[in-house]
Amino acid sequence: MSVFLEVDHVDKVFPLKDGGEYIALKNIELKINQGEFISFIGHSGCGKSTLLNIIAGLDHASTGGVILEGRQVTEPGPDRMMVFQNYSLLPWKTVRENIALAVNKVMKGASKAERHEVVEHHIDMVGLRHAADKKPKELSGGMKQRVAIARALAIRPKLLLLDEPFGALDALTRGNLQQQLMNIAQENNLTCVMVTHDVDEALLLSDRIVMLTNGPEAHIGQILTVPIPRPRNRLEVVNHPSYYALRNEMIYFLNQQKRDKKRKRQAVAAVAKNGLEKVNLEIGFVPLTDCAPLIVAKEKGFFKKHGLEDVTLSREPSWKAIAEGIRSNRLDAAQMVAAMPLAMTLGNSGYDPLPIVTAMVTSRNGNAITLNKSFLDKGVRTLADFKQVLEATQDQTHTLGVVYPTSMHNLMLRYWLASGGIDPDQDLNLTVVPPPQMVSNLVAGNIDGFCAGEPWNSRAIQEGAGYVVATDLDIWQGHPEKVLGVREDWTSQHPETHNALVKAMLEACEYCDDRRNREEILTLLARPQYVGAAADFARPGFIDAYDTGTGEPPVNLLRFNQFHVDNANCPNGVEDLWILTQLARWGITVFPKNWIEVLERVRRVDLYGRAARELGLPDHEGDRRSFQLFDGVEFNPDDPIGYLNSLTIHREIRIEEVIIDVAEPIKTSIAA
Numbered sequence: 001m002s003v004f005l006e007v008d009h010v011d012k013v014f015p016l017k018d019g020g021e022y023i024a025l026k027n028i029e030l031k032i033n034q035g036e037f038i039s040f041i042g043h044s045g046c047g048k049s050t051l052l053n054i055i056a057g058l059d060h061a062s063t064g065g066v067i068l069e070g071r072q073v074t075e076p077g078p079d080r081m082m083v084f085q086n087y088s089l090l091p092w093k094t095v096r097e098n099i100a101l102a103v104n105k106v107m108k109g110a111s112k113a114e115r116h117e118v119v120e121h122h123i124d125m126v127g128l129r130h131a132a133d134k135k136p137k138e139l140s141g142g143m144k145q146r147v148a149i150a151r152a153l154a155i156r157p158k159l160l161l162l163d164e165p166f167g168a169l170d171a172l173t174r175g176n177l178q179q180q181l182m183n184i185a186q187e188n189n190l191t192c193v194m195v196t197h198d199v200d201e202a203l204l205l206s207d208r209i210v211m212l213t214n215g216p217e218a219h220i221g222q223i224l225t226v227p228i229p230r231p232r233n234r235l236e237v238v239n240h241p242s243y244y245a246l247r248n249e250m251i252y253f254l255n256q257q258k259r260d261k262k263r264k265r266q267a268v269a270a271v272a273k274n275g276l277e278k279v280n281l282e283i284g285f286v287p288l289t290d291c292a293p294l295i296v297a298k299e300k301g302f303f304k305k306h307g308l309e310d311v312t313l314s315r316e317p318s319w320k321a322i323a324e325g326i327r328s329n330r331l332d333a334a335q336m337v338a339a340m341p342l343a344m345t346l347g348n349s350g351y352d353p354l355p356i357v358t359a360m361v362t363s364r365n366g367n368a369i370t371l372n373k374s375f376l377d378k379g380v381r382t383l384a385d386f387k388q389v390l391e392a393t394q395d396q397t398h399t400l401g402v403v404y405p406t407s408m409h410n411l412m413l414r415y416w417l418a419s420g421g422i423d424p425d426q427d428l429n430l431t432v433v434p435p436p437q438m439v440s441n442l443v444a445g446n447i448d449g450f451c452a453g454e455p456w457n458s459r460a461i462q463e464g465a466g467y468v469v470a471t472d473l474d475i476w477q478g479h480p481e482k483v484l485g486v487r488e489d490w491t492s493q494h495p496e497t498h499n500a501l502v503k504a505m506l507e508a509c510e511y512c513d514d515r516r517n518r519e520e521i522l523t524l525l526a527r528p529q530y531v532g533a534a535a536d537f538a539r540p541g542f543i544d545a546y547d548t549g550t551g552e553p554p555v556n557l558l559r560f561n562q563f564h565v566d567n568a569n570c571p572n573g574v575e576d577l578w579i580l581t582q583l584a585r586w587g588i589t590v591f592p593k594n595w596i597e598v599l600e601r602v603r604r605v606d607l608y609g610r611a612a613r614e615l616g617l618p619d620h621e622g623d624r625r626s627f628q629l630f631d632g633v634e635f636n637p638d639d640p641i642g643y644l645n646s647l648t649i650h651r652e653i654r655i656e657e658v659i660i661d662v663a664e665p666i667k668t669s670i671a672a
C-alpha cells in the first residue's frame with residue numbers, strides 16, 4: 001500500500017499574549033494509506049482539532065508539514081473536505097441549495113446538468129430526498145449532519161476530515177449515521193481522518209486509532225490497529241474477540257493521561273524519609289509477563305520494606321514512551337529493554353547522549369519469534385525453511401514486527417536472520433510495533449510475524465493467528481532481557497534511594513523465581529493496571545509447558561522466564577559489549593572507541609555489588625568469558641572490532657569516540 005498522506009514531524013507552537021509560547025503538538029509523525037479510516041482520540045485540549053486543521057490546510061505547522069499524494073499542504077483545497085460538529089450550513093438555503101453551493105463552486109467546468117446530477121445523487125446517498133427542499137431550521141440534528149456530509153462528499157474530496165461529526169447527536173441518530181458514513185467511506189475507498197471523544201465510535205469506524213497524549217507537547221502515545229474485518233455492522237463489532245481488549249486499552253490510556261494531567265498540576269516534590277533522599281517514585285513498565293518483578297515489589301511489599309513508601313507503577317504504551325519518560329524526568333526509573341541504557345548513553349534516534357545507569361538485570365530470556373500460521377502451511381519450521389520461502393516469494397514484501405530498535409527482540413531477530421543468510425533490511429522489512437499491538441497487527445495482516453516477549457506470542461497461538469518458529473532459548477540461552485534503568489544524574493542525587501530500589505527489586509526477582517509463587521504472580525499480572533486480561537495467555541513458559549502452536553507436544557522450558565537463579569541479576573560486561581557490537585552492526589548507534597568507559601559508566605556492577613552484599617546475596621563475579629550464540633560463532637570480548645569486521649551482513653559501521661557529558665541536574669518539581 002502506498003502512503004497517501006504523511007504528517008511529517010509536525011510541531012505546533014502558539015504565541016501567547018504575555019509574550020510566551022504554548023507548544024501544543026510535538027513531533028507528530030504519521031503515515032496514512034489510501035482508503036484508511038483513522039481516528040484521533042485524546043483528552044480535551046490535547047490538540048486533536050489543531051492537528052486536523054493542519055491536515056486540512058486551515059492552520060500551519062510551526063515545524064514539519066503535511067504531504068498529500070507527494071505534495072505539501074499549504075492551504076485549504078477541494079481535495080480535503082471538513083465536516084464539523086456544528087454542521088455549518090447556510091440557514092437561508094435549502095438542503096439542495098446548500099449542497100449545490102459547494103458543487104457549483106468546485107465543479108465550475110462541469111455542465112449544469114452534470115452538477116445537478118451530482119447534487120441529486122448525494123441527496124439520495126444520505127437519504128434526504130424527502131427533505132431536499134427544507135431549510136436547516138426544519139431539520140433534526142442528524143439530518144443537518146447528513147447534509148454536511150453530503151455537501152462534503154459531493155465535491156469528491158480525496159480526504160474527508162471529520163471533527164467530532166456526531167458529537168451533538170442523540171445515541172440512535174449517531175449510530176445510524178456512523179453506519180451510513182462507514183458504508184459510504186468503504187464503497188468509495190475514501191480516506192477519512194476523524195476526531196472523536198467516543199471510544200466505541202473510534203472502534204467501529206477506524207482501521208487505526210491514534211491516541212494523543214495531553215499537552216503541552218502532545219504527541220502520539222499509542223496507535224491501535226483495529227483488526228475487525230469489513231464490512232462492519234455496528235451491532236456486531238462488539239462480538240469480535242479483540243473488541244473489549246482494544247476498548248480496555250483505550251480506556252486505560254485515557255485514564256493514565258488523566259492521572260498524568262493531575263500529577264502535572266500538583267508540584268511533585270521529592271519526599272525524603274527513612275534515610276532515603278526520595279521515597280515517592282514513579283517507575284515505568286510495559287505490560288509483559290517479565291514486568292513481574294516490579295509488580296511483585298509493589299504488591300508484596302518489597303518497596304515498602306526498603307523504605308520506598310510511595311511507589312507508583314506507570315504502565316507505558318511503548319518502549320519509546322519509557323525512553324521519553326526517563327529523558328524528561330517524568331519517570332524516576334523504568335524497566336528497560338536491555339540495550340536501551342547503552343543506546344541512550346551513546347545517543348540514538350536523533351537524541352544527544354544521555355548517560356543511563358543500570359545496576360541490575362531484571363529478567364533473562366522470555367522471547368520468541370512468531371510467524372503467521374500460513375508459513376506453517378508452507379512447511380516453515382526452521383530458519384533455513386524461512387529463507388527458502390523468502391527466496392521463492394521475492395515478488396512479495398514480508399514484514400516482521402519488533403518492539404523497539406534497542407530491544408533484544410530486534411537485535412536477536414536480526415542476528416538469527418543474518419546467521420541464516422537473510423539480510424533483515426534488504427530481504428525483509430522490519431517495523432516497530434509496541435508489544436500490546438503485535439497480535440492485532442498480525443491478525444490484520446500488517447505484519448507476517450514478530451519477535452516479542454510474552455504473553456503476546458502465546459496469545460497469537462491461542463487466537464490461531466501464529467506459531468512460534470524459535471524461542472530465544474534456541475538463539476541465546478540466558479541473554480539479558482530487561483534491566484532496571486535510571487538516569488546517571490538521578491543516581492548521583494539519590495544514591496540511597498537507588499540502593500533501596502535495587503534491593504527491593506533483587507528480592508522481588510528472587511520471589512518471582514520461586515515457582516510456588518507463579519500462580520499468585522499471574523493473578524497479580526492479570527489486574528487491569530498491570531498486564532490486564534492478556535495475562536490469561538501467559539501460562540505457557542511461565543507456569544505450564546510451552547506450546548509453540550506447531551502441533552508438536554508442549555515442552556518444559558524451565559529457564560524461559562528467568563528472574564533470579566544462576567546469578568541472573570548481575571549485569572555482565574561481555575554481554576553488554578556484544579550488545580554494543582550489534583547496535584553498531586545495524587547502524588542504530590556508533591561503536592564507541594571508548595567502549596570500556598561506556599560500559600563502566602552504564603553497567604554499574606559496583607551498585608549491584610553493594611545491594612547484593614547488604615542482602616547477603618552473592619557479590620558480582622568477574623565476567624571476561626567469551627561466549628557463543630546458537631550458530632557457534634565465538635564472541636571474544638578482547639577483540640570486539642575484529643568480531644564486527646568478521647560479520648558478513650551488516651550496515652555501515654561507524655567507530656567513534658563518544659564524549660558523554662554529565663547530564664543537566666534534575667528538576668525535582670514540575671511547574672503547574
Ligand SMILES: Nc1ncnc2c1ncn2[C@@H]1O[C@H](COP(=O)(O)OP(=O)(O)OP(=O)(O)O)[C@@H](O)[C@H]1O
Nearest residue numbers: 014015022024043044045046047048049050051215
Ligand atoms: N490560537 C491559539 N492560541 C493559543 N493556544 C491555542 C490556540 N488554539 C489552540 N490552542 C491550545 O492548543 C491546545 C490544543 O487545542 P485543540 O482545540 O486542538 O484541542 P482538542 O484536543 O481538539 O480539544 P477538544 O477535544 O476540547 O476540542 C489547547 O490547549 C488550546 O488551548
